[in-house]
Amino acid sequence: MIRYVALKAHVDGAPQESDFLFEEMPRPALEDGQFLAENIYVSVDPGMRSRLSPGASYAPPIAPGGLIDGFTIGRVVASKNLAFAEGQWVTMGGGWATHSLFGGRGFAIPLPDSDIPKSLYLGILGIPGMTSYFGLKRVGRFEEGDHVLVTSAAGPVGATAGQLAKRWGAASVVGIAGGPDKCAWLTEEAGFDAAIDYKAENDLSAAIAAALPKGIDILFDNVGNAMIERCLPLMRRGGRIVISGQVADYNVPLAQRDGVFNTGEFIGKRLLMQGLVVFDDMMQFPEAQLEMGGLIANGNLIYKEEIFEGLEALPGAFCGLFKGENFGRRLVKIGD
Ligand SMILES: NC(=O)c1ccc[n+]([C@@H]2O[C@H](COP(=O)([O-])OP(=O)(O)OC[C@H]3O[C@@H](n4cnc5c(N)ncnc54)[C@H](OP(=O)(O)O)[C@@H]3O)[C@@H](O)[C@H]2O)c1
Known part of the structure; x- marks a missing residue:
C-alpha cells in the first residue's frame, strides 16, 4: 500500500495539523512511460500554503481529499520509462507520500551517483x-x-x-x-x-x-x-x-x-x-548546481538542515514554518 497525507478541507488562516489526513491507497499498475519511486525524503515548503485555499496562485489549489504536494527524493522501484531504471535516484514533485507515480511529464530529474548527500537536492542544490x-x-x-x-x-x-x-x-x-x-x-x-x-x-x-x-x-x-x-x-x-x-x-x-x-x-x-x-530556469539547473557544489566543497557556501522522521511528522513540520520554527531547510525522512 501507499500511505500519503491529504488535505482535509480548505484552510483558513494559519495551517494547523488538524487540516491534514493520513490515507492509504493500493500501488498502481504501471503504464508505458511511468515509473514508481519509493520516497526517502520529502520537503515542506511555505509556498505550498497558497495551494491549500481556493484562489489565485501559479499552481491550482489542492482539492479536499487531494494529495499534498511536496518535493521528494526517492529511488525508482518499478519502471516502464526508459530514462529511469530501477534503482535510479530521482528528485521530483512526488508529494507527501511513501511512493510516487511519475506519469512521464513534469518535474523529475535523475540524481547523480556521487558523494553529495542526496538531501541537498531538496535544499541548497534543489x-x-x-x-x-x-x-x-x-x-x-x-x-x-x-x-x-x-x-x-x-x-x-x-x-x-x-x-x-x-x-x-x-x-x-x-x-x-x-x-x-x-x-x-x-x-x-x-x-x-x-x-x-x-x-x-x-x-x-x-x-x-x-x-x-x-x-x-x-x-x-x-x-x-x-x-x-x-x-x-x-x-x-x-x-x-x-x-x-x-x-x-x-x-x-x-x-x-x-x-x-x-x-x-x-x-x-x-x-x-x-x-x-x-522551474522556468530548469534547463540551467545543472550549471548552477556545478558552481554551487564547488562553493560548498570549498566551504564558501554553507547550509542548515532540519530532518524530521516519519510521514506523520509532515503536517507539524509544515505548520512550524509559519511560526518561524525552522532554522534552515526542513525535510522529513520517510524511508531508508
Ligand atoms: N518563486 C519561486 O519559484 C520559489 C521557489 C521556492 C521558494 N520560494 C519562496 O521563497 C520563500 C523562502 O522559502 P524558504 O523555503 O527559504 O522558506 P523560509 O524562508 O524558511 O520560510 C519560513 C520562515 O519564514 C519566516 N516567516 C514566517 N512567517 C513570517 C511572517 N509572518 N513574517 C516574516 N517572516 C515570516 C520565518 O523566519 P523568521 O524566524 O526569520 O521570521 C520562518 O522560519 C518562500 O516564501 C517560498 O514560497 C519561491
Whole structure:
C-alpha cells in the first residue's frame, strides 16, 4: 500500500495539523512511460500554503481529499520509462507520500551517483537553492558592487541568496530574520555583513537604512507586501526587487493584505520589480548546481538542515514554518 497525507478541507488562516489526513491507497499498475519511486525524503515548503485555499496562485489549489504536494527524493522501484531504471535516484514533485507515480511529464530529474548527500537536492542544490541562484542572477540582474537586502534571510532561500551575493562580489549584504540566534548565524557563520532582528526592532525602516546607508540595489524578498512598501523609499536608482515569496502574506486573504502604495518610487528611481517561478530556469539547473557544489566543497557556501522522521511528522513540520520554527531547510525522512 501507499500511505500519503491529504488535505482535509480548505484552510483558513494559519495551517494547523488538524487540516491534514493520513490515507492509504493500493500501488498502481504501471503504464508505458511511468515509473514508481519509493520516497526517502520529502520537503515542506511555505509556498505550498497558497495551494491549500481556493484562489489565485501559479499552481491550482489542492482539492479536499487531494494529495499534498511536496518535493521528494526517492529511488525508482518499478519502471516502464526508459530514462529511469530501477534503482535510479530521482528528485521530483512526488508529494507527501511513501511512493510516487511519475506519469512521464513534469518535474523529475535523475540524481547523480556521487558523494553529495542526496538531501541537498531538496535544499541548497534543489528548488530553494535554485530560487536563490536564478532569483539573484536572472531576475535580480545581480552586479558586482550591489548593495543587497534579503528577507527571511535565515531560511534556505534567503541564506543561500545572501551568501551567493557575497561570493559574487556584493558591496554589502544585509539579512532580516526573526530572533538573535538566526541573526548571529547570518553574520558569524554565513558571512552576511549585518543582520536585523525584525522581531526586536521598533523602527525596522530606520534599522535597514542604518545597515545599508547607501541604499538598496537588490531587495530579495521572501516575505511580502509590507516589506516591499517599507523598502521602496530606500531603493537606489536602477534598483531591482525580486519577488521570491510572500511568507507573511500566504495566510492572509488577499483583501486583508498590506498594499504597495509607494509606486511613485518606480518612476524616479527607474526601479524594476519581477517575480519568478524557478522551474522556468530548469534547463540551467545543472550549471548552477556545478558552481554551487564547488562553493560548498570549498566551504564558501554553507547550509542548515532540519530532518524530521516519519510521514506523520509532515503536517507539524509544515505548520512550524509559519511560526518561524525552522532554522534552515526542513525535510522529513520517510524511508531508508
Ligand atoms: N518563486 C519561486 O519559484 C520559489 C521557489 C521556492 C521558494 N520560494 C519562496 O521563497 C520563500 C523562502 O522559502 P524558504 O523555503 O527559504 O522558506 P523560509 O524562508 O524558511 O520560510 C519560513 C520562515 O519564514 C519566516 N516567516 C514566517 N512567517 C513570517 C511572517 N509572518 N513574517 C516574516 N517572516 C515570516 C520565518 O523566519 P523568521 O524566524 O526569520 O521570521 C520562518 O522560519 C518562500 O516564501 C517560498 O514560497 C519561491
